[in-house]
Amino acid sequence: MPEPSSPTRSRRGRFFRFAAAVVVLCAVAGYLVVQYVTGGAGDPGCRVVSADGKGATYEFTSEQAVNAATIAAVGTGRGLPERAVTIALATSLQESGLRNITHGDRDSLGLFQQRPSQGWGTKKEIMDPTYAADIFYKHLVKVDDYQDLPLTVAAQRVQRSGFPEAYAKHEPDATLLAAALTGEAAATLTCDGRQATAQATGPDAVRSALVRDFGRDVLETTAAEVGGKATPTPTPSASRSGERTVTLPVSENTSPGSKRSLRERGWQLAHWAVANASALHIERVSYAGRQWTAGNTDSRWRAADTKGTSGAAKDADAVRIVTAP
Structure with missing residues (x-):
């Protein structure tokens, strides 16, 4: 006859099964969060195409389009060049996926994941996309020669991120968006x-x-x-x-x-x-x-x-x- 399992062994088995289930659930939840933050969820709705006819495109949701248009409008309203808008858009693409999110690392919030505890403003202010873009630009223009710096360097001097190299991957999309949303590239944005x-x-x-x-x-x-x-x-x-x-x-x-x-x-x-x-x-x-x-x-x-x-x-x-x- 088989030897009966001990109570200790049974409890240990239940514990490991429970732990494995928790890990799976956390992985699924993490995936869904990443998809939401980076724009993976939802119907694209909007599209930007390259004005040079080389075929570069970027698709995003109408919510992301509204936020991107606000970032560009605030930048040009301050008389800033297209390069500044490109840096801001790339930063927001990395930090929030161009979404005005109410959560983040510690007390980070909004389009740029700005932190009230670090002097970026109140929660209400940071959750206002116009304010968030404006305060980003106020910090950017204080960076010496920011237009001539690599985008990653310029963005990092404003954000002080723990992953400074992450901004670089968004530069092509941000450049495409900035050209359309500053008006440099005509008839290239549709929704x-x-x-x-x-x-x-x-x-x-x-x-x-x-x-x-x-x-x-x-x-x-x-x-x-x-x-x-x-x-x-x-x-x-x-x-x-x-x-x-x-x-x-x-x-x-x-x-x-x-x-x-x-x-x-x-x-x-x-x-x-x-x-x-x-x-x-x-x-x-x-x-x-x-x-x-x-x-x-x-x-x-x-x-x-x-x-x-x-x-x-x-x-x-x-x-x-x-x-x-």
Whole structure:
């Protein structure tokens, strides 16, 4: 007859089985967390393509697109170069996957995993993407010659991360994103535009979001000086046909140090609107003779329909954002 198992041996076996189950559960939970933080979960929704035709692409969710557009808007609003925006985007890609997360190592929070205990701000401030981006840039510009440093070095001098080399792998994607979201690369960002919430929006919500990211100057009524003379432009307004259209005159960014052209400014505003399409229920965006329409097959930018307007020339000096009914 087989020898009966001792109570001690049985307890030890149950313990090891329990420990193994805990390890498996922790591994699964860790995988899910990583997928969430790095953007592995969820429908991509948005896509950026390279303007040079070499085929480089980056796909991300509408939530990530909104955060990336905010980071770019805050950077250009401070008059900073595209390189600064690239560094900020690469940092956020590594730290949070461009997600405004409420957890992290110790008390780290938000897009850049900034810590209230280290003087980055209050929890409420850090969880505001506009604030988080602004405070990141305030630290970045204090880094001597940050534009000429390797991205990893510049990011590390701001973040003081335990894994400084990790930023480097995100530089290609961040460069692609920065080119689109600063307006340097025209018509390269598209989204499917599916509505994320049932919350009532409209032109007022679009204006509020523009002011949040770019500052109140984005709604100014006077454009840049052209040929030495101030050129008046119409106040951004809702159209009378359904009160659904926001018209943004494209004016020069007057922030100290800004060298962005009117074309780049226009495409930045247009791409910002597309990135925010799901959140703000934006149906159509047009600029410079091109038009993006939510849910239109692959959501590519196409030649704009200028019927009923004064033609493409009128569309070249303003970004027009049409909200869903």
